Amino acid sequence: EGDDGYRLWLKYEAVTNAPVKTEYLRYTTFIGRSDKGEITQSASRELQMGLKNLLGKTVQETSSSAGRSGGILFRIEPGAAAAQPAEGYQVQLSGGNIVIVSRSEQGILYGTFALLRHLQMQRPIKNLSIASTPKVRYRMLNHWDNPDGTIERGYAGASLWKWYELPERVDPRYEDYARANASLGINGTVLNNVNASARFMSQEYIEKVAAIANVLRKYGIKTYLSVYFAAPKTLGGLATSDPLDPQVRAWWKEKVAQIYKEIPDFGGFLVKANSEGEPGPQDYGRTHADGANMLAEAFKAYDGIVVWRAFVYKADPNADRFKAAYEEFVPLDGKFDPKVIVQVKNGPIDFQPREPFSPLFGNMPKTPLGIEFQITQEYLGFATHAVYEAPIFKECLDSDTYVNGEGSTVAKVVDGSLHCYTRTLMAGVANTGNSQNWTGHPLAQANWYAFGRLSWDHELSSEQILQEWVALTLTRSEKASGHIAALMLRSREIYVNYNTPLGLSRPWMGVHFAPEPWQNKGSRPDWTAIYYHRADSSGIGFDRTASGSNALAQYKPQVQQQWNNPDRTPLPYLLWFHHVRWDQKLSTGRSLWQELCTRFYTGADSVLWMQQQWDLAKTSLDPMVFTDVAERLKVQRREAIWWRDAWVLYLQSLARQPIPAGFEPPK
Numbered sequence: 212e213g214d215d216g217y218r219l220w221l222k223y224e225a226v227t228n229a230p231v232k233t234e235y236l237r238y239t240t241f242i243g244r245s246d247k248g249e250i251t252q253s254a255s256r257e258l259q260m261g262l263k264n265l266l267g268k269t270v271q272e273t274s275s276s277a278g279r280s281g282g283i284l285f286r287i288e289p290g291a292a293a294a295q296p297a298e299g300y301q302v303q304l305s306g307g308n309i310v311i312v313s314r315s316e317q318g319i320l321y322g323t324f325a326l327l328r329h330l331q332m333q334r335p336i337k338n339l340s341i342a343s344t345p346k347v348r349y350r351m352l353n354h355w356d357n358p359d360g361t362i363e364r365g366y367a368g369a370s371l372w373k374w375y376e377l378p379e380r381v382d383p384r385y386e387d388y389a390r391a392n393a394s395l396g397i398n399g400t401v402l403n404n405v406n407a408s409a410r411f412m413s414q415e416y417i418e419k420v421a422a423i424a425n426v427l428r429k430y431g432i433k434t435y436l437s438v439y440f441a442a443p444k445t446l447g448g449l450a451t452s453d454p455l456d457p458q459v460r461a462w463w464k465e466k467v468a469q470i471y472k473e474i475p476d477f478g479g480f481l482v483k484a485n486s487e488g489e490p491g492p493q494d495y496g497r498t499h500a501d502g503a504n505m506l507a508e509a510f511k512a513y514d515g516i517v518v519w520r521a522f523v524y525k526a527d528p529n530a531d532r533f534k535a536a537y538e539e540f541v542p543l544d545g546k547f548d549p550k551v552i553v554q555v556k557n558g559p560i561d562f563q564p565r566e567p568f569s570p571l572f573g574n575m576p577k578t579p580l581g582i583e584f585q586i587t588q589e590y591l592g593f594a595t596h597a598v599y600e601a602p603i604f605k606e607c608l609d610s611d612t613y614v615n616g617e618g619s620t621v622a623k624v625v626d627g628s629l630h631c632y633t634r635t636l637m638a639g640v641a642n643t644g645n646s647q648n649w650t651g652h653p654l655a656q657a658n659w660y661a662f663g664r665l666s667w668d669h670e671l672s673s674e675q676i677l678q679e680w681v682a683l684t685l686t687r688s689e690k691a692s693g694h695i696a697a698l699m700l701r702s703r704e705i706y707v708n709y710n711t712p713l714g715l716s717r718p719w720m721g722v723h724f725a726p727e728p729w730q731n732k733g734s735r736p737d738w739t740a741i742y743y744h745r746a747d748s749s750g751i752g753f754d755r756t757a758s759g760s761n762a763l764a765q766y767k768p769q770v771q772q773q774w775n776n777p778d779r780t781p782l783p784y785l786l787w788f789h790h791v792r793w794d795q796k797l798s799t800g801r802s803l804w805q806e807l808c809t810r811f812y813t814g815a816d817s818v819l820w821m822q823q824q825w826d827l828a829k830t831s832l833d834p835m836v837f838t839d840v841a842e843r844l845k846v847q848r849r850e851a852i853w854w855r856d857a858w859v860l861y862l863q864s865l866a867r868q869p870i871p872a873g874f875e876p877p878k
């Protein structure tokens with residue numbers, strides 16, 4: 212029987228190492244839990260299930276563990292380590308027991324998952340001491356799921372949420388979804404697409420949402436909804452959705468109250484407004500702050516928050532989309548209600564395989580800025596290309612904005628430490644769907660895992676997270692893990708090489724899959740490929756220096772210095788900021804044309820190397836998972852060649868240069 216991937220990183224495979232098992236058996240004779248909360252109940256249930264699978268043993272829960280040893284104790288100490296956020300935990304040995312201590316039920320749950328991780332990795336209990344606190348307060352998934360069951364940019368099947376069955380039938384999968392997220396520390400989820408249907412504001416749908424919220428709550432996860440800004444008009448029948456109109460304000464207030472009646476711990480709203488055709492406050496001559504603050508007012512009596520997205524740009528062929536969010540949002544700094552968090556995509560354009568960090572980070576010191584990453588592989592080959600994304604997330608988080616001098620990283624903006632805000636947020640656009648293994652590509656599970664772990668602790672390294680995930684999910688063989696880690700850690704760079712090397716972006720049209728770098732016609736001028744790469748007979752790349760759009764001026768001088776001189780700009784960012792001549796010599800000794808070709812060819816060939824690495828791990832892998840990935844890698848190889856040839860043939864028509872020696876010309 213093969214592994215269908217459903218259990219993700221929560222497989223709890225039997226411990227076979229005898230001395231390790233003996234030690235584990237000694238410390239798992241009971242679970243001591245005295246509180247009656249439903250979150251610690253989930254923790255206890257998870258622990259019982261985990262131990263049953265790991266050790267083949269049924270462990271009873273007891274509320275009277277005084278004087279006993281050899282068990283696992285949950286200890287909620289509201290006063291403990293007062294400085295720690297309530298969700299933090301400590302797991303340590305004390306009085307012959309494993310003790311999980313936290314100020315909150317949620318912390319106990321996170322500590323339980325940390326302990327289970329420890330046991331799954333077969334680490335010793337002797338000297339056990341794990342302590343961790345989240346660096347970010349709101350750790351969320353954003354689902355781009357529609358009421359009809361489709362998922363915008365989803366490649367793993369249909370939506371997990373079965374709206375037509377709810378609220379009466381509650382799919383058991385919702386609970387497994389909650390377990391997986393809680394195991395990573397995710398504490399919020401937005402159920403529906405940012406291109407939101409007003410339907411979610413109807414009583415009918417609020418009741419459906421409440422049924423899901425009832426499941427997620429047991430795992431410390433709050434439920435949020437994306438809202439359609441014009442709902443007062445389309446759903447409420449008002450004459451306007453103007454955020455300064457008293458009737459509109461009253462409508463939202465009532466709406467929020469109606470939601471809290473069904474969902475007492477409702478998380479809040481996520482809003483895409485005046486972006487890509489969505490309605491918003493600007494339709495009435497108002498600002499993003501006016502719109503966000505109106506909604507914040509409706510949440511005044513509650514814990515909920517308003518997450519307002521900064522993903523905005525206008526269809527102006529002469530403007531630079533790169534600059535748009537900064538231009539619209541920086542002037543509003545300080546004007547947002549304290550309940551508002553502005554959610555900014557990691558880069559200035561749109562989740563490209565490589566982007567510089569968004570210049571908004573650091574430039575709105577009076578406004579909490581959350582970061583939005585994309586886990587689903589919209590621009591990363593959907594569900595057939597293996598791309599491990601932790602290096603993408605880390606690259607952005609580790610970027611230095613220099614706003615308060617050296618060391619002012621994006622991570623410090625996002626975790627609130629730089630500008631002292633406490634409402635901090637990291638969001639990931641989910642890659643889940645109803646396919647058996649949740650993410651379509653088995654290796655894409657690692658991206659969900661990595662996002663979750665980083666949202667809790669952005670200081671974890673890509674390597675460390677990967678090592679954990681491989682051990683929990685695929686294999687504990689050191690040799691096999693080495694091959695898999697090598698493959699996955701290089702996968703993003705390989706993809707970039709055959710897809711968008713040297714800082715190219717968006718060679719796609721609407722579906723964002725097929726190579727179409729030649730496209731110069733689209734429904735909007737900024738939805739063509741040419742708009743982004745600006746290739747012509749002289750060269751390629753977008754001049755964003757003072758001689759071009761001057762987008763660079765949105766960064767601090769130290770950042771500008773990294774990127775304003777084409778001779779000094781690191782090659783991964785070169786064409787983001789410069790239009791470079793085809794025959795320009797680069798630091799590699801090759802001309803731009805030769806370098807591009809080299810990247811396209813070696814990138815596509817590196818997929819062969821990925822296949823070899825995967826094959827070398829074969830004997831340590833479940834046959835079903837092995838075959839699934841091996842076959843997807845074949846597709847990836849075919850498509851990488853397709854990308855390479857499309858780019859090379861198109862660019863050759865402009866550069867008019869031969870394919871460099873050693874590379875076989877496209878047929």
Ligand code: GCU
Nearest residue numbers: 363364405406483487522561
């Ligand atoms: C991208 C994506 C859209 C999505 C948008 C957003 O442009 O292609 O499908 O709606 O981002 O983040 O709002």
